[in-house]
Amino acid sequence: MNNLIGSDADSQRTLYPYVTGTSVVGIKYKDGILLAADMGGSYGSTLRYKTVERMKSVGKHSIIGASGEISDFQEIMRYLDELILYDNMWDDGNSFGPKEVHNYLTRVMYNRRNKFNPLWNSLVLGGVKNGQKYLGTVNMIGVHYEDNHVATGFGNHLSRPILRDEWHENLTFEEGVKLLEKCMRVLLYRDRSAVNKLQIAKITEEGVTISQPYSLKTFWNFAAFQNPTVGAEGSW
């Protein structure tokens, strides 16, 4: 710890991310939680990987969605697998709910940040246990909160305003998916790291379902896009 910002020690800690995932968006709905994330893994400005599963189930009651460094997400999954394993080994009829998993993740992220070696992710953690819905988020510096709708990265700028306007209690599954698709479509249009291949994850008291990948319909024939330089000849 004596060369916290030393150049030799730099090889031992994360300085910048390499392969990254973009936004994750999550909402509470009538029966539980819905999460959406695309399947892109960018290598800087290259869209290198297009089948990255950025959402995974955790234990019986939770689901995690990650944006940021993909390798750190894989590391987090190893931490969580160990956490759930130890939880199961107690064999006491109790199992970690989403609140507990979120708290654990928050502590891990915060402590890594304090050691100047962060896990370069923004995570969404959602789940249902004993009828109680829970949706929270934590990022690489340990900032965390729970809300009725959350998003990471660009989602905070583009999707949260839509959700603030259109989210309400007791959305049906169909309404929830439509709302998430609206958010993801805006992200697809405006986030350069977004890819048109996404999954929707659903968690209810019964369990977790992660959909097969599919793509959104897009519309590019807006009049303003048709002849963009009309009125400003010579520009591009």
Added chain:
Amino acid sequence: MCRTCVAIAGADYCVIAADTRMSTGYSILTRDYSKIIQLADKSVMASSGFQADVRALQKVLAARHLIYQHQHNKQMSCPAMAQLLSNTLYYKRFFPYYAFNVLGGLDSEGKGCVFTYDAVGSYERVGYSAQGSGSTLITPFLDNQLKSPSPLLLPAKDAVTPLSESEAIDLVKTCFASATERDIYTGDKLEILVLNASGIRREYMELRKD
């Protein structure tokens, strides 16, 4: 980042208030985040600053209070908690908790007390205090309304306000309504905790959401 908190001490009560907005840069992350925690029967802390550090500090103090209860079979008094908070903050003097705290409660005589802190544990008992981004807007107003006696007077004059509980609560609501107008980081909702001999009471007030 959590942004503004205020506490006012009265003759037999204490009012602690904070807004519930959590923001980062120019974005609002959530409109419903509580910055206030009840650490002991008669101690309530409100903190502004870096949320992750605030939460870690709250947990450390809550754990230490639990140990105290196990060892002494009683609740920590507010002045004792005040010292503990100061020591906890100074412990990380060279990698501070980025937290700006006000501790409010009732002292052993049942009088309201407010302690105000900087990020590394320097503290002082005062009659009222504001911390966070809205403090620059609120403190001059409280100075004007609460006419705090000079700390240079001898014998020392008590700084607790002669206002009644409901007057103090109204004052706090006015403070936040005003701070919300001009501070972009303050708004959404106001959470007020009132501590008095009969216990603790929570009140909420809507603030502008822009």
